[in-house]
Amino acid sequence: MMINAKPKLVIFSGLASEQVILDADRPFLRVQLYDTATLKCCYKGGSKFLTWIKRDSSAAKNRVKDTVSEVESDSLHCSTLTFDKVELNDTGLYQCYLNKSKVETHGTYMQVYKPMEKTINLSESTKNTILMFEGFLLLLCVIVPSSILLFKSRSLKQLEMKKMKQEEENIYQGLNLDECCTTYDQIERSQAHGAYQDVGNCAGEGEAIQLEKP
Known part of the structure; x- marks a missing residue:
């Protein structure tokens, strides 16, 4: 991932006759563990002798490599630092230190990561079953x-x-069935007999005739 840096910065060293123009460095580089990585710094002016230094999380400077920069177009000095197989402890900020001018480049932060491993390796048939x-x-x-x-x-x-x-x-538990039957018989009897008793149907002449009251 390349990010456009700010315009080139002009830095004057202790002597007024020497000036260094730093080129834009790559600010960030993310590399997988055991892969190859290449860092580069470029500048104009100053000495061609430089030293690659590394700053880790503790902000301490560690000398990595002494090298000589190569001259490219327009008197541009460039130096490369190559890692054949990066390790996790290679993570840090890498800068070029110009020995004579005592100037440090902006630097590139390199992050080494370890890819996640599959905890369970499942086949397609197993996935379909699940x-x-x-x-x-x-x-x-x-x-x-x-x-x-x-x-x-x-x-x-x-x-x-x-x-x-x-x-x-x-509902029917509180009712007396004997009383209900007696009342029912009385109603039926009153409907079966007439309102008056027939005198001619009496059984004997000596019996007293009792007429039903209207």
């Missing part, structure tokens, strides 16, 4: 609660019918 099993579980989660609600509603309905039947039976 997906089918998850779908079956999802179906059960839908059907089982519906069945339970249906069973509960049916049980409540039966309970209500049983309760209504018990209430109907309780």
